[in-house]
Amino acid sequence: MDFSSFMTSLGTSFLIFVVLMLIFTWLSRKPANDVVYSPNLIVKGLYSSSRTRNPTSWIKEAISSSEDDIISISGVDTAVYFVFLATALAMLFLAGIVLLPSLLPVSITDHSVRLNSTTSNGTFNELDKFSMGHIGQKSDRLWAYLIAVYWVSLVTYFLLWKAYKHVSEIRAASLMSSEVRAEQFAVLVRDIPPPHEGETRKEQVDSYFNAVYPDTFYRSMVVTNNKEVNKIWEELEAYKKNLVIAETVYAQSKTIVSPEGTRPMNRLGLLGLCGKKVDTIDYCNEKISELIPKLEAEQKKTIRDRQVSSALIFFSSRVAAASAAQSLHARMVDHWTVMDAPEPRQIIWDNLSLNYYAREVRKYIVYIIVALAVLFFMLPISVISAFTTLENLAKLLPFIKPVLAIVSIRTVLGAYLPQLTLIIFLAMLPTLVMFLSKLEGIPSESHAVRSASGKYFYFIVFNAFIGVTLGGTLFGNLKDMEEHPNEIAELLGKGLPDNATFFLTFVALRCFVGYGLELSRLVPLIMFYLKKKYLCKTEAEVKEAWAPGDFRYATRIPADLLILTITLCYSVIAPLILPFGIIYFGLGWLVMRNQALKVYVPSFESYGRMWPHLHTRFLAALVLYQVTMLGYFGVKEFIYTVTLIPLPIISLIFAWVCNKKFYRFFQHPALEVACQELKETPNLKCVYMSFLPPSLSYEMLDVDQCEDV
Amino acid sequence: MDFSSFMTSLGTSFLIFVVLMLIFTWLSRKPANDVVYSPNLIVKGLYSSSRTRNPTSWIKEAISSSEDDIISISGVDTAVYFVFLATALAMLFLAGIVLLPSLLPVSITDHSVRLNSTTSNGTFNELDKFSMGHIGQKSDRLWAYLIAVYWVSLVTYFLLWKAYKHVSEIRAASLMSSEVRAEQFAVLVRDIPPPHEGETRKEQVDSYFNAVYPDTFYRSMVVTNNKEVNKIWEELEAYKKNLVIAETVYAQSKTIVSPEGTRPMNRLGLLGLCGKKVDTIDYCNEKISELIPKLEAEQKKTIRDRQVSSALIFFSSRVAAASAAQSLHARMVDHWTVMDAPEPRQIIWDNLSLNYYAREVRKYIVYIIVALAVLFFMLPISVISAFTTLENLAKLLPFIKPVLAIVSIRTVLGAYLPQLTLIIFLAMLPTLVMFLSKLEGIPSESHAVRSASGKYFYFIVFNAFIGVTLGGTLFGNLKDMEEHPNEIAELLGKGLPDNATFFLTFVALRCFVGYGLELSRLVPLIMFYLKKKYLCKTEAEVKEAWAPGDFRYATRIPADLLILTITLCYSVIAPLILPFGIIYFGLGWLVMRNQALKVYVPSFESYGRMWPHLHTRFLAALVLYQVTMLGYFGVKEFIYTVTLIPLPIISLIFAWVCNKKFYRFFQHPALEVACQELKETPNLKCVYMSFLPPSLSYEMLDVDQCEDV
Structure with a gap:
């Protein structure tokens, strides 16, 4: 340049x-x-x-x-x-x-x-x-x-x-801070062993934590597989939203078209384009009143039958929760794994059903995939580029043949198609990396973000920086080097x-x-x-x-x-x-x-x-x-380059010292921090309720009902 | 052979x-x-x-x-x-x-x-x-x-x-087990930061742990530097022992020599060989009554002025102690380091005054010394052997010259001196290794034994096994190899x-x-x-x-x-x-x-x-x-040797899995284990007393006195 x-x-x-x-x-x-x-x-x-x-x-x-x-x-x-x-x-x-x-x-x-x-x-x-x-x-x-x-x-x-x-x-x-924050009163327990004969999971969890924390244990919430109930809940929400839209449209039509207005209608078939025509407001109301009992039944069924091997445990004090999250509870590490509870809004519920070994295996598989992707990043792109030549495209999508017949378009496409593949791949990368991080079985959004950020960092430093530097230096001058290897x-x-x-x-x-x-x-x-x-x-x-x-x-x-x-x-x-x-x-x-x-x-x-x-x-x-x-x-x-050799070593020692001194506090809250007084006595029921997923806490089903199931 | x-x-x-x-x-x-x-x-x-x-x-x-x-x-x-x-x-x-x-x-x-x-x-x-x-x-x-x-x-x-x-x-x-064991109710705290102005260390420790564990904290014992008090105590014990011996001898003399017996006498000078002659029983009694008030004064002084940055914290329940030992207490890892208390009998008191950095630095220095010793074990021995030739010995110790003049002794010594050096060095090795392990700042005898055992293992496997195998194979046949390198x-x-x-x-x-x-x-x-x-x-x-x-x-x-x-x-x-x-x-x-x-x-x-x-x-x-x-x-x-390659990899994975699954329970007691009911309510005062070093708990100075100081 x-x-x-x-x-x-x-x-x-x-x-x-x-x-x-x-x-x-x-x-x-x-x-x-x-x-x-x-x-x-x-x-x-x-x-x-x-x-x-x-x-x-x-x-x-x-x-x-x-x-x-x-x-x-x-x-x-x-x-x-x-x-x-x-x-x-x-x-x-x-x-x-x-x-x-x-x-x-x-x-x-x-x-x-x-x-x-x-x-x-x-x-x-x-x-x-x-x-x-x-x-x-x-x-x-x-x-x-x-x-x-x-x-x-x-x-x-x-x-x-x-x-x-x-x-x-x-x-x-x-x-x-003296504010009450729900996640500071809770811990997340994973890898709960199967309950004994004739004992529900809730009883098992309660008796376990009651024995260890007789004074500070408040209550537990067994995590459930909410796939089914979420489906119904989303359907219900969609109908409610449609109802609001239809009512708005109807109200507007009253002022614009005629005083009585026109009731909005829609078709039931594919994309609202075909099928029977119905009155939207009536139809939505009907569907909603149909879905609510279905949701209630499904909620009860979920809480009873779809329990997974995880639970949230609530304590009456912050220091009890902070201490519990750091302690080994069971003799075997793959049972009763306790960790700090994430904020309710960032829990990745689907990952909570994974057990210890599934998590470990997934983690290493993801690491290997990422390592391979980082090292051989250019490979899949070259392969894709090879397949997406204009000739191949014309075969796959015959309808673009006439377009390709125009010479100028053909030239431009031919020149930019490989770059386009690269750009699309690069644009997909953050999503891919986030998907891989969630696949590891990480329980919280913030942890998944950290993990994805780490993967993405290695990726771009290796490919954008080192790749360009070495490429520009070595490969760019490859011909010169062949002639003058010295x-x-x-x-x-x-x-x-x-x-x-x-x-x-x-x-x-x-x-x-x-x-x-x-x-x-x-x-x-x-x-x-x-x-x-x-x-x-x-x-x-x-x-x-x-x-x-x-x-x-x-x-x-x-x-x-x-x-x-x-x-x-x-x-x-x-x-x-x-x-x-x-x-x-x-x-x-x-x-x-x-x-x-x-x-x-x-x-x-x-x-x-x-x-x-x-x-x-x-x-x-x-x-x-x-x-x-x-x-x-x-x-x-x-020759005095040797005086630089201590530097990387000092850096590693510095990293090690920082890690030793500071890192543990970033893994777990220190007890001297957690034991600070609160402004007010926490309302533990609110703390508990804030962790209920929306599809389960929906409208009815108050806390006492959860307790009975 | x-x-x-x-x-x-x-x-x-x-x-x-x-x-x-x-x-x-x-x-x-x-x-x-x-x-x-x-x-x-x-x-x-x-x-x-x-x-x-x-x-x-x-x-x-x-x-x-x-x-x-x-x-x-x-x-x-x-x-x-x-x-x-x-x-x-x-x-x-x-x-x-x-x-x-x-x-x-x-x-x-x-x-x-x-x-x-x-x-x-x-x-x-x-x-x-x-x-x-x-x-x-x-x-x-x-x-x-x-x-x-x-x-x-x-x-x-x-x-x-x-x-x-x-x-x-x-x-x-x-x-x-439902037995009360003192060490299960205590934790050891090291790296306590300097107390605030106008606050004693005991107040500092008590207020810190009272804040974190308002319900389960029982009391604390600040570790002191007992060098001075131990000296007086040992002196006192020696006089008591001598008194018992003298009384036994006096009683025996009554039955053997004459009805009145002979009162044992001793000299005060070097090794009891010179100096003033005194009646042993009277002398010991006098010394004992002199030392007891001195000991008491020294005990008070020790507890007041010779506090080091460590303390033992006692809890009213096992599960509280087990949980405390596993939790991070201070934000910085180099402050308020909490760990399981060792049994009273195996505490290495002298190491408790070392701070975090001193321990870390000592640890790595010891590792380096051991690594060098393992690798270059033969080197110092060769050096020592070179110096301990008969000629050198004769120069250093002229009085053995006449002995060396005898040909047969000279021959035997000449042949065995190098082996003798090796044997002496090998015999000293366990002591040396134990000394190095204690130098690391390890707080308990059992841990020091484990650490010494590890060092000794590497030493003998490397030198005795690998050394002999490679030596016997390669060096033993070195001459053959020079002639036929293939x-x-x-x-x-x-x-x-x-x-x-x-x-x-x-x-x-x-x-x-x-x-x-x-x-x-x-x-x-x-x-x-x-x-x-x-x-x-x-x-x-x-x-x-x-x-x-x-x-x-x-x-x-x-x-x-x-x-x-x-x-x-x-x-x-x-x-x-x-x-x-x-x-x-x-x-x-x-x-x-x-x-x-x-x-x-x-x-x-x-x-x-x-x-x-x-x-x-x-x-x-x-x-x-x-x-x-x-x-x-x-x-x-x-050629099918390749089928063996997976084996070491499987071993490493096996080691990793075992470590993951079982090891944490060997570092800390799991809470589900610690929360078992006890046979009787523990007498916490006894628990506390059992940790008092003998020189401090000696005869008087009951617990309430410790409290007041």
Whole structure:
């Protein structure tokens, strides 16, 4: 990539950013768009339509918001995400203020390579002057770079240690809160052995926990297989929704068409297109009154007969629940496995029926699948590409033959079909990874998100980063190497800074276009207006159309980590990447602060359990960087490279120490935290009820009834 | 080793065994020797002098004793040791009854090697006929050996699984016992942070645990540095002992010398040889009345000022203590570390003052020292040998010069000095290993024993087994190999069975001489009579002289495991080793059963925590065997060797599954076990008192006083 195309790429990215910002400024001033630009405020009931609509006010609000604001509006997980962004920003900033003024002069004033390279056919452009590739072999100037590697590493250790400590405090403060939170009073028990003859599962569970916790055991809820009852409940809900729509339509028709109005009708057949025509309101009412007794019968049957080997146990104190979740209950680990209960809203009920061995086996199978997918990612795509040639397509779908006859379309399709396959596959990847994580038998949504995020991280770091680096370096120069095999080391040394330019534009693109789109919310805005215009008939449906969703950490965090890994790895080789990294995380912090305060509604709260995951991957990026530098200094034939060898070892020791010191508190709440006094005596019945799945708690069937069954 | 010398060696071992058995039969019939041959019965108060003294009655008693007898007389740890012996015996027996009748005929009837080896200078003796070395390369007969490898492995998995389950049950039954055991009501807390200003450590600990366990917390005992108080206490005890001796001597002198007797006198100077002469009884009385107030003052001072960062916490129920020991209390793992309390008698008080980081650092330093010692064991010995030549000795100790002038002594010393160094070093090894284990900061004796046993195991397996095998094979034939480097594989194939003969005699020696000495207790017997005659003056001293000690698992278990490893590794190569292995573990079971019932008094009870340790090392031996076989079949150029590759993998999976399923219960008592009802309400004051170190609980200073300080 030469200098002009680099500048073009940067300019384009920045231009798109400016345009998106203008769109945002313009659109966000209209009160009608507030459902798109500040849905979280509306959901939380903090919305006031009279607030200032100054174009820069969002920046002021974002900067002035404190961590406590974030925790109270968006939860601990969001606050932890900002700790991560701030740590990455601080690290790159501290690296930048030292590396940029010290390393750039060192490389610009070195002319040794230019002199040596007169024999080679490479042309050094303006950008390469700023990189380490411009330093000659064995040059004493490399000392500056070597010290820089140490500086970046030490800064990272310091900041990560501080951050882990800080997150630990946030987590503790939040767990100590005097609010009653249902999940703090419950534990989840899995792998309950089959009950004895003549004993129900509920009796078995109650007698077991009564014996161990005579004073603090409150009651139990045996988990059931709710597939059947959910089906009926969903059907019932659908009819209720249709009824509301039909009544709205009927009411509107009274004002528009005629005073009596027209009663809405629909057909019963496929997609409402054929079959008998019926009055919708009557039909729905009839169906609803038919389904309610059916649901009740099914609920009773479910609670009686469809019990699985899991249960939720409720305690009368937080400390009892916290202690129970950490203790071994049965002699065999594969019986009575006790763990912290997830929040009711994030329990993955379907996974609770899996037993210990099923979970373990699934876990390892998923790990193997992911490892194979990471390593041989390109393989299935090549296979699919081979099959989706135009000839094959024409055979499979004869009706597109005439289209393919047009030469121009044929050319374009032929050129883009392989890329299209890749894009589709990449777009499916997050879904696939999430599906695999849930397949492991994980009981909570937040854990599944963490697991998916980890898988996705390995995937993109391996394929996007290492793949491109090695590919660009080795495969890109494969022909040269065949001719001059001795030049491999030289090519590698030249190749790494070359890729730096590519990654520089990549970071800029992700930064400007990514955060521009994030802030302007163009896609959700368009989707919302389309849905509102053509699909929504009731208030509830409109609300559903602007529902902002959560942060989607499963893809957001790996994407951030990829940028971090790239910036870190090239920080010393090409320090010019640092300003872009700083802009990425600075802008990211600002934009996401706005989104956290006004847009996204978190769908779960894991009290910062994401942090150890972030910490480990941050450190993994650091180790990758240190190893890369070790290799690169080796290419430069710099004999003092050996002084870098302790760095990866120090990183591993640092990781081990952090893990030892902090990690256990992120697995389980510490008892000194759980034993804090509560504001009020908890209403245990409410705690219990909050865990009842909606299909079982529906309308009737109060708690005493559950008890009797 | 040729056939005749092999038979000589076996015969000698067996002869020694017969002689020792005769000595045992003769000596054990004399009631005067009962303190040597059944001290445990005397200690436990089960001794009756009128029991049958039939020479074979001990065998009958050993065989007829049940596991419950062993548990009630000698504890769970002893029972677990017998499970290990029985498992090893059963494994070797099941291997023997299949391998001996099937493999021996296969190797005897094969003549291919004899025909091939006419060119080599090796002479096959009678013994080699029975081994796998007698089978030709690529012979189809190797199939039989391959199946045998599978048979031995499968039998081992089956027996180990059964044994782990059984031990788990014994442990549970014992922990569930309705007896009150002090350590089940307590936990040990380490790494207590410094108390706040104006707060004593006791207040700090009490308020912390009162907050977390308002209902079940009973009281706390802050651990103190008892060095000073122990010194005074030991001095006091010594004077008391001397007083008793002096009074006994005075009483005896009344009957022997004259009616008034002679009051014993002693000198105050060095070793009682010089200085002022005083009346011993008066002097001791005076000293005692002087020391008692000093001790009291020191006790108060210790409790007030010498508190370390550890404490024992007492709970009013077993389940509360069991649950507390498993839970994370503080947010940072390096504060308020809680663990199960060891029995009072096995607490290593000095280690309780070490903090978290000191323990971790010490642990890794010890690991590194042990790893280096295992790998470079021979190095220091060579160095020491080099320095302890006769010339150097003569320089250092000039007075032995005349002795060295005598030629015969010089020759003998010159020949044996290196071996002597080795023997002294080996004899010091168990002490060294125990010292290193205690240096790690382990809080209990039983844990230190397990840790020392592990270190010793690696040491002897690496040096005695692998060293001898590789040495015998490779280094022994080094010269041949230099001449014909292609014959390396052939030599290895021949070398392994050669070593089999060596190890066969080794197992026989350990078995016959070792257990002969164990049963006849010749050394303790002689020591006892010598002490009684020349040293003991009071009843208490005589009792001390025959005190039998405990099992010394730290060296006994590695020694057994070494025999197991050897027998297992050669089971298929030279099945003739199996009968000796069976005799070793069979005879061992019988002799040790007798020793457990009548001789040894266990010094601690860890409720079978030794088992996971035994299990892992048993499996390590199995993996070593499987890998050895893989290599050996490779030497035989048998292409179906690949079918053995799954075996080590299966072993690792088996180890992992066992670890997952059973291990956690051996780390902590399961709550369902701890929640069993007790026979009587525990006297918590007694529980508390039992943990007071003797120097602090001495005579006065009752519990309420401790409280006030």
